[in-house]
Amino acid sequence: MSQEDSSFQSIRWDDDHLTILDQTFLPDREVYIDLDSVGQVWDAIKKQKVRGAPVIGIAGAYGLYFGVQDLADSTFQTFYSEAQRIADYIKTAQPTVMNLSWSLKRMLTTIYALKEEPIADIKQKMLETAITIHDEDRRTCKSIGENGVELVQKDSGILTHDNTGGLATGEYGTALSVIIHAHEDGKVKMVWVNETRPLLQGSRLTAWELKKSEVPQKLHIDSAAASLMKNGEVDLVIVGADRISSRGDTFSRIGTYNLAVLADAHDIPFYVAAPLSTVDMDLEDSSEFELEEREPDEVTHFANKETAPAKVDVYNPAFDITPHHLITAFITEKGIIKPEFNENFEGFLG
Numbered sequence: 260m261s262q263e264d265s266s267f268q269s270i271r272w273d274d275d276h277l278t279i280l281d282q283t284f285l286p287d288r289e290v291y292i293d294l295d296s297v298g299q300v301w302d303a304i305k306k307q308k309v310r311g312a313p314v315i316g317i318a319g320a321y322g323l324y325f326g327v328q329d330l331a332d333s334t335f336q337t338f339y340s341e342a343q344r345i346a347d348y349i350k351t352a353q354p355t356v357m358n359l360s361w362s363l364k365r366m367l368t369t370i371y372a373l374k375e376e377p378i379a380d381i382k383q384k385m386l387e388t389a390i391t392i393h394d395e396d397r398r399t400c401k402s403i404g405e406n407g408v409e410l411v412q413k414d415s416g417i418l419t420h421d422n423t424g425g426l427a428t429g430e431y432g433t434a435l436s437v438i439i440h441a442h443e444d445g446k447v448k449m450v451w452v453n454e455t456r457p458l459l460q461g462s463r464l465t466a467w468e469l470k471k472s473e474v475p476q477k478l479h480i481d482s483a484a485a486s487l488m489k490n491g492e493v494d495l496v497i498v499g500a501d502r503i504s505s506r507g508d509t510f511s512r513i514g515t516y517n518l519a520v521l522a523d524a525h526d527i528p529f530y531v532a533a534p535l536s537t538v539d540m541d542l543e544d545s546s547e548f549e550l551e552e553r554e555p556d557e558v559t560h561f562a563n564k565e566t567a568p569a570k571v572d573v574y575n576p577a578f579d580i581t582p583h584h585l586i587t588a589f590i591t592e593k594g595i596i597k598p599e600f601n602e603n604f605e606g607f608l609g
């Protein structure tokens with residue numbers, strides 16, 4: 260499978276600006292927009308015009324490159340301090356997403372390694388690093404797909420949540436990369452697509468991608484997942500991740516933890532597909548991490564129509580945390596990682 264087959268690109272570097280597929284218009288229209296400032300990148304991430312942990316990391320790297328362009332050719336220390344400030348600002352667009360922190364840290368490492376070089380050269384190297392992060396993600400996601408296929412038995416029903424496809428990455432996707440690779444191996448009987456309330460990444464985006472790749476699918480409301488498992492329609496669950504602690508506790512789009520509990524109750528394998536750039540080895544106890552909450556109107560409105568009493572109190576967390584004991588294994592670009600990860604992760608991250 261190549262991106263050309265699915266004929267879209269979530270993100271593209273075009274000489275002097277970034278072009279993204281504005282995902283808020285999908286599935287109705289494919290609208291590409293150009294970004295050439297850190298403010299535009301921040302806004303696009305915040306408003307989920309570009310969304311999905313890996314692609315957010317890619318966009319953030321280009322955003323930091325944009326952010327330093329206007330910095331006067333000052334001393335290195337001033338330049339580096341300002342770059343750190345801009346990186347911290349970019350992180351505020353989606354603080355839970357580890358891939359964003361990871362890519363910005365890698366960009367800052369590039370800057371610091373060149374502290375004896377002219378500022379102009381540093382800026383050029385930053386662009387080269389962003390493009391490298393982008394290119395690596397394509398290869399990483401292809402490998403995730405190839406590594407995950409062995410876990411899919413013939414004639415499998417696979418349930419997935421949210422959107423984890425080429426839209427959410429530089430290409431291919433993570434969980435959807437496994438699903439589409441398995442489909443190409445003739446192993447997929449049906450993909451069960453959680454609509455993923457309230458932002459509907461499943462119905463708007465995953466169903467759109469699977470239709471482009473001609474993968475058999477059925478879209479359903481999130482609360483139908485339990486019945487599908489009880490009726491024997493689901494052989495495995497594959498989801499994505501936004502941050503993975505050193506113990507393997509996994510932060511993902513709200514509703515993922517539900518599926519892990521349901522899969523455990525029905526003795527169904529539950530896999531997380533993610534690049535190792537999603538792993539936060541500095542985070543052991545996931546309860547320390549403050550989960551983001553999103554705007555109430557995402558819950559109180561549907562298609563711009565109010566569907567709840569005015570001013571009702573709302574609980575709208577962006578993510579939930581799946582404890583590692585509910586995860587069968589992680590599917591990564593370096594292979595399959597089983598529970599009790601610390602040493603495994605370190606071995607893979609080394």
Ligand SMILES: CSC[C@H]1O[C@H](OP(=O)(O)O)[C@H](O)[C@@H]1O
Pocket residue numbers: 310311312313421422423424427428432433434460498499500501510511512
């Ligand atoms: C390869 S997608 C990984 C991650 O990104 C998605 O973000 P969002 O829900 O904001 O579209 C989702 O959380 C997946 O877990």
